[in-house]
Amino acid sequence: MPTLQQMRDERVTLLQDATKVVDGAKTARRELTPTEQQQVTDLLAKVDKIDSQIKGKALADSVMRLGSAEDDPDHPNHGGHLFAERDAKELVTAVKSRSSYRAEVNVKAALTNTVLPTSGQGVEAGLYPNAFPLSTLFRSQEAPGPSIRYYRLGDATAGVVAEGGTKPDSSVTIQPVDLVLTKIATTVRFSDEFAEDAGFLLDYLERELTAAVVTKENAEVLATFNATSGVLTGTGAAGTVIDLLADAIAGQEALNGSSPSAVVVNPTVLATIRKAKASTGGDYFVDPLSGTVTTLHGVRVVSTPATAAGTAWVVNGAGVVIYRKGGITAEIGTNADDWITNSRTMRVEERFATAVVRPSMLTKVTLT
Template identity: 25%
Template sequence: MSEQNLEQLATELKKATDGVKAMGEELEGRLGKGEKSLDSLKEQVDEALLAMGDVKSRLDEAEQKLARRGASDTQSGKSLGQQLVESEQFKAFAQDPRSGRSARLDIKATITSATADAAGSAGALVPEQRLPGIIAPPDMRLTIRDLLAKGTTSSNSITYIKETGFTNSAGYQKKEGDKKAQSDLKFGEETVGVKTIAHFMKASRQILDDADMLQSYISGRLFFGLKLFEEKQLLNGTGSNGELNGILTQATTFADPAKLTEYTIIDQLRLALLQAIIAEYPPNGFILNPIDWAKIELQKDGQGRHIIGNPQSLAQPTLWGLSVVQTQAMTAGQFLTGAFNLGAQIFDRQASSIAVSTENEDDFIKNLVTILCEERLALAVYRPEAFIKGSLTAKAATVGG
C-alpha cells in the first residue's frame, strides 16, 4: 500500500462524509417542514454511514500496513487518515453525522525525489539503473611459462641425469708410443616431484541456477588465480612444503666477469649476459619488474635523449637484442637472465582444469556446489649456471682509484 493509495482512501472518506452531511441536512430540512414519510431517506442515510465506516476500516488497515514498513505520510509522523480521524472536526462529525457538520483535512506537501520519512518524499519511486554482469579487476599478464621449454609426463616425478663434472685433459701425444691424456666425466642423478596446485570455491545451487553467468565467472577467476600462483612459483618456489623449486632459488648469483670499475644498471645486465655466455648457455631473455624496466626506458644521455628507444616507439621491449619480460612476480630491484629454453623445462602431468561436484555428502544436503580448479606439474632446472640473478645496482668508480 503506497502513500498515493492512502490519499485516495482519504479522499473517498471525505466524499462519504460529505454525502452523509448532505443527506443529514436534507433530512433535517424535511423534518422541519413537517414531512412524515421519510423512511426511504433515513435508509439512505444509514447506508451512507455504513459505506463511510467501510472506507474508514480500509483506511485504518492500509495505515497499519504502511506503518509496518516504517513509512509515514506526514511531517508530523502521522498518516493522512490518522490526522483526519484525530481532528476535532471529525470527532464532532462522528458524534452526530446528521448535525450538518463536516470534517476536512488539508494536504500540503511538495513532492520531491527525497527518500526521507516525510511528506512528499517520492524518491523510492525512481528505480536505479543496474548494469549487467560483473566488473572484474584487471588480470596480471602471465609470461614466464612461455619462456620455458614444454613437456608432459605420465609419472609423479621426473628423474634425469646431468653432467656434474668434466676434466678436460686434451693435449698432444709427445711421441709415438707415449700414453695419451685421459679426460673424465662425472654424472649425477636428479629427481623433481610433480606438484599439485589447486583451489576451490563453494556456491549454492540456487544462485548458480538463477545467475546464468556466475559459474563461468567463478571458473575464470579460479583459473587465473591458479596461473598467477604458478607464475610466482616458477620464479620464487622454495622447493619445500610441496612447492616447486623455482628458477630464482637455483640460479647463479651475478658476479661481474669483466671486473669493471664502474657500470650502469644497463651495463650490469650486459655483464650478466656475459656471465651466462661464459657458462656456455646463451641467454634468450630478461625478466624484470615493470618498475625497473620503466626506470631503464627513462634513462637519458647528456643531451636529454632517451637511451633505450623513444616514447613513440611501438617495438616490443628488448635489451641487448633479447626480449624483456615484465612481471610483478619478480621483486622490484631484482633481475634474472638466462637460457630459459635450454636450462629449464616444465612438465605437465595434469593440465589446468575445472571440476564441478556435489558428491560431498554435506554439500549434497546443503544444496552446495564445489567448483575446483587444479593442475599438476614439475619444473626441472637442468643447469643452474644457465641462469644469472642479482640486484640491479649501478657501480661507481672509486674516488682516487
C-alpha cells in the same frame, strides 16, 4: 548487442585485414614496418576482444536455453562453451543435473618466434589476464609418475692431443636429482542462483582461478631458481641495470655458446629500464611511444610480480625442463554440504615440477 553471427563475421573481417597487411609485406619481400606491426597488433587485439565476447555470450545463451528445444546438442543454435568446444554438452548436462564436470584447460601462451608478451600481452584470450606463465619459456615434458629423477650435467673440456698421447679427462660432472611433483590448487563456491542469474560469470570464475594457479606456478618456478646452486649471479646499482643485463647476457653467451631466451624482471625493474636515459634530461633508451614488446640487447623482457623487487633473471630455455602430470584441470562438483545449500564448487589445479638441468643457463641479477 550484436548477435553471435555478427561478432563472428566481424572477427573474420579483422583477420582478413591483418592477413592482407602481412601478405603485402611478403609479396614485397620485406619485413613489416613499425606502422604495419602496430596495425596487425591492433587488429589481433580486436580479435581477442571479440573472442572473449563470443565466449561470454555463448555461455549466457546456453544457460538461458536450458530445458528448451535448443538445449539439444544437435540443435543448429546450440552453443555455450565454458572451457572448450568438446565440453559444451557435458557442461549443459552438469548444470541441469547437478552432476560433476571436468575439463582440461589450455594454458599455452600464444607465442611466436618473434613476439614474447610482457605481463599477459599476447597471451591466449580468456586465460590468466594478469599472469604470464613463465613455464612457457622452457621445455615441457610429461612426468612419468609422482616423482622424477633427472641428471644435472657440468661443463666438459677437451684438448689437443698428439699422436699416441694420453687423452685428457673431460672433467664433466653428473649429478642425479630427485624431484617430487608439486600440486597447486584453488577453489570457489557458488550458488545455483548465481549460475542461473549470472551464468556468463562462470567463465570469468574459471579465468580468475586459472590466473591464480599460474601466478602461484610462477612463484614456484622462481623459488626453484633461487634454491639451485651453480646459478650465475651479478650485482650492481639500479641505475646501471641496462649495462648489468648486457654483462649477464654476454656471460651466458661466453659460457654456454648460446643467447638467453628472455630477461624476467619485477615490474619496478622494468619501469627503471623504460625510464633509463642517455643522460640527464636526454632521450629515453626505450621508446615510450613504441607499441612493440620491450627487448634488451636482442633479448626479450618479461615482467612479472613473481620476481622479487630489485631482481632480474636472465634465462636460457634450454637450461630448464618443466615436468607436468597432465595440464591444468578445471572441475565443477559438489563438496561438503553443497547439496543441501544449493551450491557448487569449482576447482582448478595442476601438478608440476621445475628441473634446472643446467644452472649456468640462469643468471640472477640483484639491483642495489
